[in-house]
Amino acid sequence: MADNGNSNNSNRYRMSAKRLEELKAELYYMQTVREKEVAEQIKEARSFGDLSENSEYDEAKTEQGKLYSKIAEYQDLIEHAVVMEESSDNGKVGIGSVVSVRDMESNAKYTFKLVGSQEADPMEGKISDDSPFGRALYGHGAGEVVHVEAPAGTIQYEITKIEK
Numbered sequence: 636m637a638d639n640g641n642s643n644n645s646n647r648y649r650m651s652a653k654r655l656e657e658l659k660a661e662l663y664y665m666q667t668v669r670e671k672e673v674a675e676q677i678k679e680a681r682s683f684g685d686l687s688e689n690s691e692y693d694e695a696k697t698e699q700g701k702l703y704s705k706i707a708e709y710q711d712l713i714e715h716a717v718v719m720e721e722s723s724d725n726g727k728v729g730i731g732s733v734v735s736v737r738d739m740e741s742n743a744k745y746t747f748k749l750v751g752s753q754e755a756d757p758m759e760g761k762i763s764d765d766s767p768f769g770r771a772l773y774g775h776g777a778g779e780v781v782h783v784e785a786p787a788g789t790i791q792y793e794i795t796k797i798e799k
Contacts, residue, residue, distance in 0.1 A: 646711075646715050647715050647716075647717045648712050648715050648716050648717065648751075648752060648753050649717050649719045649730075649751035649752045649753065649764065649765070650716055650717070650718065650719065650751040650752070650753040650754055651718065651719060651730070651731070651750070651751055651754060652718050654751065654753055654754050655713065655716050655718055658709055658712055658713055658716075658753075659713060661709060662706065662709040662710065662713065665702060665705060665706050665709065666706060669702060670702065670706075673695065673698050673699045673702055674699075676691075676694075676695040676698065677692065677695040677696065677699060679691070679695075680692035680694075680695045712753065716753075717751075719751045719764070726776050726777065726797065727774050727775060727776050727797070728749060728772045728773055728774060728775050728776070728794065728797055729749065729773065729774070730749055730750065730751060730764055731748070731749065731750070731799060732748070732749045732797050732798065732799060733746060733747070733748050733797070733798040733799070734746065734747050734748075734749060734772055734794060734796070734797055734798075735794070735795045735796035735797075736772075736781075736792040736793060736794055736795060737792065737793045737795050738790065738791075738792055739780065739790075739791040739792065739793055740790070740791070744795070745792075746760060747760050747761070747762045747768075747772075748760055748761050748762070749762060749763075749764050749769055749772060749773070750762070750763060750764070751763070751764060752764070752765045767783055767784055767785070768783050771783045771784075771792075772792075772794065775794055776794065776797065777794050777795065777796055777797050778793070778794065778795075779793070779794050780792065780793050780794075781794065
C-alpha cells in the first residue's frame with residue numbers, strides 16, 4: 636500500500652486474518668441485506684402519510700443513519716487493517732498466545748489470550764497487544780517476571796505458562 640503522507644500508526648487496526656474476514660462478511664451483510672431492509676422500512680413509513688408527525692419514518696431514518704455510520708466504520712477498519720500473524724511457538728508471548736500469569740503480590744492466577752487491538756474482549760480473557768498488560772507480556776517467556784504499570788502502581792506478574 637502506498638503511503639500518501641497522511642497515514643500513521645494511529646489509523647492502523649491490528650487484527651487476525653480471521654477477524655478481518657468476519658468484518659468483511661458483516662460489511663457485506665450490512666451493504667446488501669440490512670440496507671434493503673432499512674430502505675423498505677422507510678418506504679413503508681412514507682406510505683403512512685404526513686412525514687412531519689410520522690414516528691415510524693423518523694425511526695427508520697435514524698436506523699438508516701446508524702447503519703450508514705456502521706458501514707463507514709467497518710470500511711475504515713477494513714481499509715486500515717494490519718493482519719497480525721500469530722507468533723510461532725518460540726517460547727515467547729506473541730499474538731495468539733494463551734498466557735498464564737501469577738500476581739507476585741496476591742498469588743492470584745490468571746489466563747489471557749493476547750490478540751490484536753480489534754479483537755480485545757477482557758470479559759472473555761482476550762487482551763490487546765496494545766494494552767499496558769499486553770505490551771508488558773509481549774516477547775517474554777515462561778518463568779520471567781513482567782512489570783505492568785497500573786493506576787494503583789506497578790504490578791508484577793510471573794509468566795507461568797505459554798500456549799499457542
